[in-house]
Amino acid sequence: MTSHTVKRPCSFQIGTFITGKWHKNHYELRKELGFGANGIVYLAQSSKGIVAVKFSDNNATIASEVNVLKSFAKAQGDSLGPSLIDVDDYVVNGKVYPFYVMEFIKGDSLLVYLRKRGNEWLNVLSLQLLGQLEQLHQLGWVFGDLKPENLIIQWPEQRVRFIDVGGTTQQGRAIKEYTEYFDRGYWGLGGRKAEPSYDLFSLAMVMLTAAYGKRVPKAEGGLKELGERVKAKKELAVIEPVLMKAFAGKYASAREMKQELADTIHRKSSAYHRPVPVKMSRMQIRKVKGKQKKSGRMAETLFLILLVTLLYAIYMLGLIV
Numbered sequence: 001m002t003s004h005t006v007k008r009p010c011s012f013q014i015g016t017f018i019t020g021k022w023h024k025n026h027y028e029l030r031k032e033l034g035f036g037a038n039g040i041v042y043l044a045q046s047s048k049g050i051v052a053v054k055f056s057d058n059n060a061t062i063a064s065e066v067n068v069l070k071s072f073a074k075a076q077g078d079s080l081g082p083s084l085i086d087v088d089d090y091v092v093n094g095k096v097y098p099f100y101v102m103e104f105i106k107g108d109s110l111l112v113y114l115r116k117r118g119n120e121w122l123n124v125l126s127l128q129l130l131g132q133l134e135q136l137h138q139l140g141w142v143f144g145d146l147k148p149e150n151l152i153i154q155w156p157e158q159r160v161r162f163i164d165v166g167g168t169t170q171q172g173r174a175i176k177e178y179t180e181y182f183d184r185g186y187w188g189l190g191g192r193k194a195e196p197s198y199d200l201f202s203l204a205m206v207m208l209t210a211a212y213g214k215r216v217p218k219a220e221g222g223l224k225e226l227g228e229r230v231k232a233k234k235e236l237a238v239i240e241p242v243l244m245k246a247f248a249g250k251y252a253s254a255r256e257m258k259q260e261l262a263d264t265i266h267r268k269s270s271a272y273h274r275p276v277p278v279k280m281s282r283m284q285i286r287k288v289k290g291k292q293k294k295s296g297r298m299a300e301t302l303f304l305i306l307l308v309t310l311l312y313a314i315y316m317l318g319l320i321v
C-alpha cells in the first residue's frame with residue numbers, strides 16, 4: 001500500500017552532482033519531483049538533456065522497476081512508461097544508493113489537466129488509457145497502482161503516460177503495491193490477484209475521482225454506493241453501464257471495456273446532437289437553440305464529438321483489419 005506519511009527514503013541537496021559508479025555518467029540534481037514509499041525522484045540535467053532520476057534505499061525496488069520499464073520498451077508504438085536511460089549506483093560516504101534514470105515526462109497529472117481543460121476530456125483520455133492498458137496486459141503485466149497521480153498528460157502531445165511502475169505486477173501474482181482508495185479489495189469488490197479486471201476497477205475509480213475532482217471518502221463501500229455516485233454526476237451517468245460493469249469486475253479485457261465505452265459515448269453523443277424535429281413550433285425551436293447557446297462550449301463539444309467519432313472509426317477499423 002502506498003502512503004505519503006512515510007519518511008523520505010533518501011534525499012540529496014538540490015545542486016548535487018551525481019556520478020554513477022559503473023557508467024560514469026554525470027547528473028546535476030535540479031529539483032525534487034516527488035517522493036513516496038519506494039524512493040525519491042529528481043529532475044536532473046544530464047549530457048543528454050533533462051531527465052528524471054529515481055533513487056531508493058532498496059536495491060530490489062530499483063531492480064524490479066527497471067525490469068518493468070525494460071519490458072514496457074518492447075511494446076509496439078506507444079511507449080507505456082517513461083523510457084529507461086541509465087541504471088547505476090551513487091556512492092557517497094561509503095553508502096551505496098542505487099538509482100535509475102528515465103525520460104522526464106513533461107505535463108500535468110490527470111486531475112490538474114482536467115481542472116484546466118474541463119471534464120469533457122475525461123472520456124477521450126479514458127479511451128487512450130484503455131488502449132495502453134490493453135498493451136500492458138498483453139505483455140503479461142497488471143499496472144496495480146493506477147491512480148490520478150500516476151498518470152501524466154504529456155505536453156504538447158496530450159498523451160496519457162504512466163509513471164511509477166512500483167505496483168506493476170506479473171499477472172497471476174498478488175498486487176505488489178496499491179493505493180487503498182483505488183483498490184477493489186478496499187471497496188469490498190474483489191481480491192488483489194493481478195488480473196486485467198483489477199486495473200479496470202481502478203480505472204473506473206480514477207474516472208469517478210476525476211469527475212468529482214477529488215476522492216470522495218468511502219462510507220460502507222460496495223456496488224450500491226458507487227452506483228449512487230455515478231448517477232449523481234452527469235458525465236458519469238451517461239456511461240453508467242460501462243462503469244458499473246468495471247466496478248463489478250465483469251470485463252475480461254481492456255479491449256472489451258474500450259469497445260463498450262466507445263460505443264456508449266458514440267451513441268449518446270449522436271442522440272444529443274440529433275437535428276431539431278421539423279414539427280416543433282417556433283417557440284420550441286427558439287428554446288432548443290437557446291439551450292444550445294447556453295452551453296457556451298459548442299465548438300469544443302463538437303470538436304470532442306468529432307474526435308470521439310474518429311477514435312471510434314479507427315477502433316472499428318482495427319477490429320475489421
Ligand SMILES: Nc1ncnc2c1ncn2[C@@H]1O[C@H](COP(=O)(O)OP(=O)(O)OP(=O)(O)O)[C@@H](O)[C@H]1O
Pocket residue numbers: 002003033034035036037038039040041052054082102103104105106149150163164165166
Ligand atoms: N518520469 C517522470 N517524469 C516526470 N515526473 C515524474 C517521473 N517519475 C516520477 N515523477 C514524479 O515524481 C513523483 C514520485 O515518483 P514515484 O511515484 O515513482 O515515487 P514512489 O516512491 O514510487 O511514490 P509512491 O509512494 O506514490 O508510489 C511522481 O508522483 C511524479 O510527480
